[in-house]
Amino acid sequence: MIPRLLYLVSHPIQYQAPLLRLIAADSGLHLRVLFERVDTVAGYHDPGFGTHVRWDVPLRDGYDNIALAETDLAAEIAAADVIWLHGWASPVMRRTLRLAARLGKPVLMRAENWDGAMPDGIGPRGWLKRLYLRWIFARCRGFLAIGSANGAYYRRFGINDDRIITMPYAVDNAFFAAHAAQADTASLRHELGIEPEQQVILYAGKFQRRKHPEQVVAAWKSLRQPRPALLMVGDGEMRAELEAMAEPGMIFAGFRNQTQLPAFYALADVFVLPSEHEPWGLAVNEAMACGTAVVVSDQVGAAFDLVDDSTGAVFAAGDIAALTVGLAHVLDQSEIRGQAAASRIATWDFRADLAGLHKAVAHVLG
Template identity: 70%
Template sequence: MTRLLYLVSHPIQYQAPLLRRIAAEPGIDLRVIFERKDTVQGYHDPGFGTQVRWDVDLLGGYDHATMAETSLESEIGRADAVWMHGWDSSARLKALGLARVRGRPVLMRGENQDQAMPDGPGPRGWVKRRYLAWIFRRCRAFLAIGTANGDYYLRRGIGKERIFSMPYAVDNQAFAERAAGADGMALRRSLGIPDGLPVVLFAGKFQRRKRPDLLLDAWKTLAQPRPVLLMVGDGEMRAELEAWAEPGVVFAGFRNQGELPGFYAMADAFVLPSESEPWGLAVNEAMACGTAVVVSDQVGAARDLVDETTGAVFPAGDAAALSTALSQVIARSDCLGAQAAERIAGWDFEADVAGLKQALAFVEERRP
């Protein structure tokens, strides 16, 4: 039995079902330590610009505590291996040092990739590279969420044998089941969307880096009768987006996890036009619901999940290319959506568990 300690900032809606799956795996004794968990009761999300309380179980099914409730040094001492999600906090940097002192191997998983998170030029880039080298020397193995993330480690001198695939996944089964059980016609009526019109969906934070404005511009150039543009979410750009909108654009506000599958299932195409996006788990969600996807080439998920068989990839910032991609995908949305569901089926928690176990076996074999 491998005692695995997982360190992460807070309970994350995407990760909770994965942690339950890992906790159920024979041979792994999982213990999760959060830096904080008060967010479970709700918090102000600056990206959405509103109060958020997720409607999914964030804490059930696995052993957990917060750093305030336990001793980090003792927890690391009891573990056989330490898994960390990112290195963006003083608590996890402290844990890196403690793990090194106690001789516990660290498995690092993060979202970094060069397009979304470049080191940058000049002195700041040099300092960042030195900082990353310091962190990576303290890690025994790396858990890559996708191809671009794996390449990020390779470019920084990490040997291929130390990188293991642990793909960024969502609960595919839960999304597919909720999508299948959703009443699409009732949802259309509640939103005032006419029957028979295709639906283009944006679901996420109305932030400038996600470029919902680019989608609105591209939509305006589509041939009449245009599909409905359904904007689900909230954030800093909402007022200006509403001011630019024309008839045919529907703003549905923030919607929780339990509601999203119905929106994905109703859509003919889901669009993520970001200019900077380390991954984009909404792409996984849409595909699990059988929806074709259109993403920019700056979305991390594009390289692994999106091509002409599941949707389209367009150059970030190019409204004309996005408009063309939308027209092509909407014309084949049923076929592409079915293929999207097939593609995402293998990008799942089972693949995560397999990669994690391979990494654990690797560090165990090299234990001093």
């Protein structure tokens, strides 16, 4: 009998939609997706970007899905063989854990936590958080680790290795690689005012304090002349502050949607993510899939699995001098490191996700 897998997630997520279509097409699993909310599909105000966002890729097509408001949670759980949760923060997730336990349904947990991004804290607050997490984890049969730091997080709570199955945090590599290959980067350079042979440093994401785009600007200013162009793609609360830091060679391109991003990655020689407390950083995957070298802080979850000297550089979070050195080092051999990045990300993909999910389902149904 084909296992019936119920996946519960907060809302349709642009990164996940192609993975869900792949799982739905697999003959070895019967997938049904339950969204806590679906109002974001028509567009919404994203507080991180500080602007209205409507993703230009299909979010609910190609797989069986339903909104929680349109069904009964207990009935959905009762009809499934395995429950897969994306996180545990919402009351609905916690209710699902209780219902699954009552109905004898095994739960697979997939979340983004690792100690650098979401530390327990100290004192009574840390003790209470650990108590709460032990309650959550005791109701899960298996754990889908998105990367090595995430797996280590579960082990710290006493989860045995046989209950931790790798399901890497991935993007649609084929989508980004194909769009990057087709991109007219010469025209994009002209549009942005970048010289034909000038190197390009790219920051793409939310202009938020935790992500530290201002550190990219400071490091760029420290590079020796002639400097590469600094391309800032995105928007958010720090926009005015960053614009006040601007010098010639720094370009703001605004928010860009999913189908537009590959051209920017393809144009860049290096992508930078200097965040602190970053659970993963899927933009790192996107850049690497487009053949772009990456420089990230050591507080970016993806750094532990995807970034080393062959694909880019990792620097100590907050150390602008180290970021500057890392940028100069990677720019010196950006093409070679970009090729290595594409090679490295090739197996960190949805096929590996599907294999991990199959292994996890078989384990909990054991």
